[in-house]
Amino acid sequence: MQHKPIQILIVDDHPMVIEGLKTLLSDDDRVTVKTHFMNGTDTLTFLAKDTVNVVLLDVNLPDINGVEMVSKILNIRANIGIIGLSTYSEPSIINQMIKNGVKGYLLKNATADELVNAISQVHQGHFYFGSEVQKILADSVAQEHNDLPRLTRREKHILTLIADGKTTNTIAEELFISPLTVETHRRNLMQKLEVSNAASLIKVAVEKQLI
């Protein structure tokens, strides 16, 4: 069965990229480029009165930054699928974009096949991230996850109890051990995580995902 083509809106301030995308997509009758804009404001104005299925959004626009654009677009038309596009790739920006609701992310060297596949998946409400993008994200996650201090089972347990706001004495009662022992554990925890009080202990524990 043949569906009606997926309507695309391209947002990019480089004419070359726009033409390139149009050419790549012109061969495939599953998609059709409805229109394009070279800045954020015009795009939002258009979307206020008309709509498309999928937006190909350059991250570096002259007037509005990519992350904000995503929220603004979804604010106007919640069921538009947005695919982020950029030449380079900063993990933090990609992460923010995902949090704000992009369904896909590609580098600009994507092939026509990849592009159409991404559009198709995103149009169906699924995610699509180019392999390079995934690699970049994985690397950035890996970097956060590297030098985790090894906590013992007991330490992890006590750590969560501390996070719950329980005092040394309460914890001791709960575990049927001496308060002095609990304190020793807490001090060992602080030493391992290189902090000097319970507040920052909890902060780094959360950061390192030990809680």
Added chain:
Amino acid sequence: MQHKPIQILIVDDHPMVIEGLKTLLSDDDRVTVKTHFMNGTDTLTFLAKDTVNVVLLDVNLPDINGVEMVSKILNIRANIGIIGLSTYSEPSIINQMIKNGVKGYLLKNATADELVNAISQVHQGHFYFGSEVQKILADSVAQEHNDLPRLTRREKHILTLIADGKTTNTIAEELFISPLTVETHRRNLMQKLEVSNAASLIKVAVEKQLI
């Protein structure tokens, strides 16, 4: 062009589910179920010497929990795509699974079409999440963001300094105000976030994304 079928491994402790999946997948020649196991240990033993392309992994196994299974599988065979399966859906677990590297997540009421599409996408290294799963995740994010207590600018600032492990006196010096004032702020923070010490203050602050 016709690729060779994607090899599937099913892990689930319910024979009914295994048979159901096999039947659903048998009609499609893009995939083939290589084998199945009913617990985590056997699965890992198998993967130590043989491999498949995609694992359909039930989250509730008798011996090893789903989240751990994901790490263990990827530890042995980094390039296997894992799709989580469950009947119900707890956001936190799904989130953990994603962090640990599942590429897809489906509820067990998925159609054959959806199943094959998910397998195909995951096999190509992309993500695939069923629409119900996405909804659940979106809801859980929304719920976290609701009743945020309103903190003043000063309070937010002091909150971050507390999270950095600084003492009342240090903070006071840094801000050129009296330690007593800093303490008042800290006490107000604790009252607003309904906690009784700095450790849990930081925990709920992180949870509510105030830090």
Added chain:
DNA sequence: ATCAATATACCGGAAAACCAGTAGAAAAAA
């Protein structure tokens, strides 16, 4: 100009956390 919210500051006392060091029993690993 007035009123509410915010930021500032204090007292006195109790409770808890933090520090430096030591050390034996139990469990796990070699």
Added chain:
DNA sequence: TTTTTTCTACTGGTTTTCCGGTATATTGAT
């Protein structure tokens, strides 16, 4: 079995936090 790690527990102290109040100056909005 021996060794190492983990869990347990202590002494004796200092520092910091936590609690229940009170109170004034400053800022922001109406």
